[in-house]
Amino acid sequence: MRVLITGGAGFIGSHTCLALLEEGYEIVVIDSYINSNKKSLKRVVDIMKNNYSINKLDIAIVKVDIRDEKVLDKLFLEYIKLGKPIQAVIHFAGMKSVKESMLKPLFYWDVNVIGSINLLKVMDRYNCRTIVFSSSATIYGLSDGLPLKENTEIKPINPYGRNKFVTEQILNDTFNSNPEKWKIANLRYFNPIGAHYSGMIGEDPVGVPDNIFPYITQVAAGVLDKLNIFGNDWPTLDGTCVRDYIHVMDLAEGHLATLKYLNKGKNKIVNLNLGTGLGTSILELIDTFEKVNKLKIAKNFCSRRIGDSCTLIADNTLALSCLKWSPKRDLARMCLDGWKWQSLNPEGYK
Ligand code: UD1
8 A cells, every 4th residue: 555654754653653654655755844854755665674584675766845735736646657656645744843833823823723724635536535633632622631532622722733723623514524535644643752662763863852752862862961840849749740751662553554454444534543552750750761771860849831631541442442542652661762862862863
């Protein structure tokens, strides 16, 4: 099966490309490289070549910005003319920083929403109507439901969260316009961390990371001095925020399982939480990272970050039952693999 992966050079995208190639999928990867590095895809190819026979490798990589509908159109048409039509899309392409989305809302709406509309228009035009969309648990906003179910109230609190939710609504309207034709999954990710076990691909944030895990690995590597923990007065067991961290390879395999689920089942639209269902506080995360990697992380407490929720944990029962998938790698594995990537690549893909 030929699958288009938008934003395939990014953190979750590159790991998903690998998971699909390992299963023998033919993939066409597009990325604008605005916020990613093309070397990630070269590394994906290297991992495949190291581990499998070359026959297993069917990957095309094209620089495309999803805001350019004409180029997207040309790409779909080209594959039809080759007799190898694109049959499904996994749609990662988008900007993902909450902070930046507040500073540049129009840019975020343009890339994340207009880009998605362009993609859907072209998919519809060429009868490709299966899509897995990268949504986010961020759409639950300040809904502190424990654990969060897919039908928990959606209350995004920043432009990035609203972009994701509006795109889900656009997908919903698209499905309803032609329910006989579309197969759609909105995957709501919790907190993906870690890296492929090889340490060859991983998260490579531009500038100082906003997210906690790359911040921890950069402190461990000596790139950053110390971790600032945003608040120790939260109503949790140790006073620090609790999140549902999921290994990025488990998340990648979740995409594969979703694609299989959509392909074999009836036409549908489904929202699925992808998380482990387990909560970890910041201090527990640091403690595990220090223990498994035999390192110390310099840290201090500071005030709460605006817009943070206290506890975000997935109710993943729907994903477990629909997808016949479950996360396999524990927090220790996430910390080991994430540190392996950082220590082998102190400057990321540079
Ligand atoms: C954040 C985004 C979310 C996005 C997700 C992607 C916000 C408010 N939310 O989620 O929209 O989908 O990343 O992975 O930005 N922390 C520190 N020190 C740091 C960084 C973070 O203490 O230097 C704390 C935060 O306060 C939070 C926890 O670590 O309690 C996790 O933070 P982060 O990794 O940014 O993820 P989320 O906020 O859950």
